[in-house]
Amino acid sequence: MNSYWQRQRQPDDVPTPVAVAVSDYCRRAKAPATPTEVREALALLSEADDFRVRTLTDTEPAATPLGPFAVVDVLKGTAPTLAATRQGCGFYDVVQELARVHEEKRPPAPPPSPEVPTFATPAPRAGVPAPVPAKPELAPKSRGETVQSRIAPRKRTAADALPPEFDEGEEASSFLKKDLPKPRGRFTRLEAPKTSYQELTRASGKELLEAALGSHDNRFALLNSLAAQYNGSRGELTLMELEGVLRAHGLMEAMENRERTAILSAFTEHRGASGRVGWALGLSPSELRQLEAKAGLSREVEEVRERFRREALTARNLTQRLDLLGREKYLVDLGIKKRFTDMLRRELEVLVRDELSEAKTLSELADVVARKHGAPSELVLRALERLGVAEGLRKRGSDNSPHSTP
Secondary structure (H helix, E strand, O other), rough: OOOOOOOOOOOOOOOHHHHHHHHHHHHOOOOEEEEEEEEHOOOOHHOOOOOEEEEEEEHOOOOOOHHHHHHHHHHHHOOOOOOOOHHOOOHHHHHHHHHHHHHOOOOOOOOOOOOOOOOOOOOOOOOOOOOOOOOOOOOOOOOOOOOOHHHOOOOOHHHOOOOOOOOOOOOHHHHOOOOOOOOOOHOOOOOOOOHHHHHHHHHHHHHHHHHHHHOOOHHHHHHHHHHOOEEEEEOOHHHHHHHHHHOOOHHHHHHHHHHHHHHHHHHHHOOOHHHHHHHHHHOOHHHHHHHHHOOOHHHHHHHHHHHHHHHHHHHOOHHHHHHHHHHHHHHHOOOOHHHHHHHHHHHHHHHHHHHHHOOOOOOHHHHHHHHHHOOOOHHHHHHHHHHOHHHHHHHHHHHHHOOOOO
């Protein structure tokens, strides 16, 4: 498994069209991912596999959910149903962490050789005198300035780069960055005029709002869409005015039902992480809390988050706990980072204490613990370093070592 998930290229070398296609495929497979995760997954494939990626992404997903690492696993020969099962149980989170560990351990590439070849001067043959270097021609002496020197281009130094009356600073920047005139005539760009939101209160506005509700899961997304076409009573269209129009047409209940379904399903899908939920729904943290309060979901959302908090704190599999240790933002979002790290530190100290007699180095100790509990040795070693257990073991080893006498 270790050699199976190694980078074949850098994430920045992945072509953008390929990354966009995989991102859209994961969205259709009900496992949306960030652009960084998509590029990290595609870095496990070589450039020659890009056409196979496009062939897969042009079809509909055979199973759900499928994230970017699941897509790579399918391209390596795994069945889509098995990849979906691995996606659901968190297998690819461990794969992502392993790929990062392998990349950190990879030795740096040697510096590139110079493209311009250097040629050594051949040794002179015996009996042949060495060539005498030619003397440089002296410029003609003249009292005054010659015609050639007057017409030759002048070389400006760094001190003469700016005019003498301008120094480096605000005056120089304002001199170099001159405001250009706005385009005129047929090149003028004019924004489309906006209509008053009172048009939405009419009977024709109800049909438009019903069509817009089908493509927007919350009122903030609907507001951003309508604000580009309609003005409010005092300028920009406000949320209060939009809610008044929805209530007038009897569409507010349908909007709240869509929001309730979208929020609860997103919190379940993202395992209680409010940051990921806001990103998936296109909402800021304050907008997400406002929607929860308006829809009366604060208690239900907290119950979902509490369920995933208990699941994270009571996980029995050591691999799952080590994987959660690498997801620091997720633990901070749930508010259990300190409790989780303290529990895992105490557990690792107990596991290491039982195996101290069988290992001489920290790497061997991590391998012994990993084999005994079925966890990757790289994650065990990284957890020992991150939680400070390795430092305590080193100090204990230095205290137990015999001191030399003069």
